[in-house]
Amino acid sequence: MNAIECNQVSVWYDDVCALEDVTLTVPEGDFLGIIGPNGGGKSTLLKSILGLLSPSKGSISIFGRSPAEASRLIGYVPQFSRFDRHFPASVLDVALMGRLPSRLSAFFSYSNRDRQFVEDVLEQLDIGDLKNRQIGQLSGGQMQRVLIARALAAEPKLLLLDEPTASVDSRSKEQIYGLLKELNRKLTVVIVTHDVGVISSHIRTIACLNQRLHYHGETELNDQLVERVFGCPVEIIAHGVPHRVLKYHGEDIA
Numbered sequence: 001m002n003a004i005e006c007n008q009v010s011v012w013y014d015d016v017c018a019l020e021d022v023t024l025t026v027p028e029g030d031f032l033g034i035i036g037p038n039g040g041g042k043s044t045l046l047k048s049i050l051g052l053l054s055p056s057k058g059s060i061s062i063f064g065r066s067p068a069e070a071s072r073l074i075g076y077v078p079q080f081s082r083f084d085r086h087f088p089a090s091v092l093d094v095a096l097m098g099r100l101p102s103r104l105s106a107f108f109s110y111s112n113r114d115r116q117f118v119e120d121v122l123e124q125l126d127i128g129d130l131k132n133r134q135i136g137q138l139s140g141g142q143m144q145r146v147l148i149a150r151a152l153a154a155e156p157k158l159l160l161l162d163e164p165t166a167s168v169d170s171r172s173k174e175q176i177y178g179l180l181k182e183l184n185r186k187l188t189v190v191i192v193t194h195d196v197g198v199i200s201s202h203i204r205t206i207a208c209l210n211q212r213l214h215y216h217g218e219t220e221l222n223d224q225l226v227e228r229v230f231g232c233p234v235e236i237i238a239h240g241v242p243h244r245v246l247k248y249h250g251e252d253i254a
């Protein structure tokens, strides 16, 4: 079964066309990186997959269901910078939020199974010892793991991550990719980024999005494609081997 099927999807915001005729199939078990420039439509595609936006044209199915029906199957890790870290909550509180039911009653409380499941997830992500720490006292890499734990607490089949390594140092970046690779043994993983430098051997396929889907396939990109998608030369890392695709970036030269 396919995890995601986007069929000729177009999304308009009034007179701005954010996505045009995007057809994309993501098989179950894939590790897909969606790359593209600022404003290229990556967040719009994520929101459409999450069912937060309805396409103006075309259709989306997630494990054969509509995005709304499949919402419990999707774990979402938002952009780190969009999460309020001053919120007075512990690591355990935030991770437990992933167990909240979609319809919350006034008498809701977490079960012992909820707590045990989430504590196990925190252990798995190597942050079990931080469970009582306030989130305002965490490093960027630790906070990113907490957000991944919250998504995993919902027991999803598909994990979507928006810029998962944007706010972390290069060591944490590697650790987070290692962790995602591990999780990919059981889950379909889709990450969105505009940083082509994060493409590493961990990612199986990439989709290049700039309003339209310019490419979907193996992680080897050629320079013409990168230039067409990004409008300028960029450095990329493919198969974990850093190499410069083109020699300079247009904005860097006076």
Ligand SMILES: Nc1ncnc2c1ncn2[C@@H]1O[C@H](COP(=O)(O)OP(=O)(O)OP(=O)(O)O)[C@@H](O)[C@H]1O
Pocket (backbone or CB within 6 Å): 013, 014, 016, 017, 018, 036, 037, 038, 039, 040, 041, 042, 043, 044, 045, 194
């Ligand atoms: N709510 C909105 N109303 C109007 N236009 C929007 C809205 N959200 C996004 N857009 C426009 O749609 C286009 C795609 O935006 P989107 O946020 O999906 O791109 P992105 O690839 O995620 O960008 P970034 O890398 O900068 O986060 C842009 O031109 C953006 O200005």
